[in-house]
Amino acid sequence: MKVFILIAAFLFSNLMISAAETKIMIRAKARDAKFIGSSLGGAHIIVRNKLNQQILAEGNTVGSTGNTDLIMKNPKIRGNSIADAQTAGFLASVDIDEPTFVNIEVISPLNNKQAQATVSTELWLIPGKHILGDGIVLEIPGFIIDILKPRTHQYIPLNTIKNKPFTFQANIVMMCGCVIDKNGIWNSDEIEVKGILKKDGKFMKNVEMSLVSTNLFEGNTVINTAGNYELILYAYYEKNGNTGVDKINYVVIE
Known part of the structure; x- marks a missing residue:
């Protein structure tokens, strides 16, 4: 043993x-x-x-x-x-x-x-x-996109925005956090940024977005009717296939 x-x-x-x-x-x-x-x-x-x-x-x-x-x-x-x-x-x-x-x-x-x-x-x-x-x-691969404006499920009175430019804002960076800027290493002019706006589940219009400061993209449109809105915002860089998306819902009330 x-x-x-x-x-x-x-x-x-x-x-x-x-x-x-x-x-x-x-x-x-x-x-x-x-x-x-x-x-x-x-x-x-x-x-x-x-x-x-x-x-x-x-x-x-x-x-x-x-x-x-x-x-x-x-x-x-x-x-x-x-x-x-x-x-x-x-x-x-x-x-x-x-x-x-x-x-x-x-x-x-x-x-x-x-x-x-x-x-x-x-x-x-x-x-x-x-x-x-x-x-x-x-x-x-990709981009990090954060929609800053409007806020998630924000209630917006129609009378405060009717017949005025309604502004969308988003912060966009590379997947490492590296900055996107005009004529920078990651050049904003080479990146397509666009918003797809829906109202009550149906396509309404595209919103062109452009750089206003480092990483910050902005676009606007006119909203004249109440409803449930969804913004789908994407970035696309054709040279390397990087893509990114963020979505947000907000409500325009009478």
Whole structure:
């Protein structure tokens, strides 16, 4: 009996020794923009064993959006990093004792539900073989759009707006929070921003939106009848396929 216990203990000890810490740097990067980090609340990362769906590591990216010159301006050369020591990422650490096929899922932006997207990739992790540097970079497409005016379910007396320009406003940024400005790196002149206005569930008109200050787009129209209104506002950049949408409902009363 004692021999059996000693053998079992020996085998268990060897099993524990064979498990190796494996580190993976995981980053979320906005399409045609920079990394998603602390300034935007981070991107949420989940690493799962593909076979049994066990969560091996989980957390948020932290750090800066990265060096603009490295990411957006310098020519891309094989082997050169686009991340520096301050660039946002999540360093996952897992203990595995044999090659393990994993799913890495990124949910971002974490704090902007209407713009939130989930992207994932799969790969083999080898015990003790770290993936560091730029690491695993997952691309998040789109724009973050927040309609500022009118407010959600705002009641607006018709007599205060009749025969006057009614203004719509929206804040729009890249998925990393990077700014959109006239003639900037993310040039507002190249991004189509438009509102689709509905009244009582039926299409009413399109509303052209234009930049009035950094990230802030504005448009207006005349509203002369009461009803339940819905504004669907979108941004579209043809060059890279980035899109974004926000919706809001408001009520015009007699």
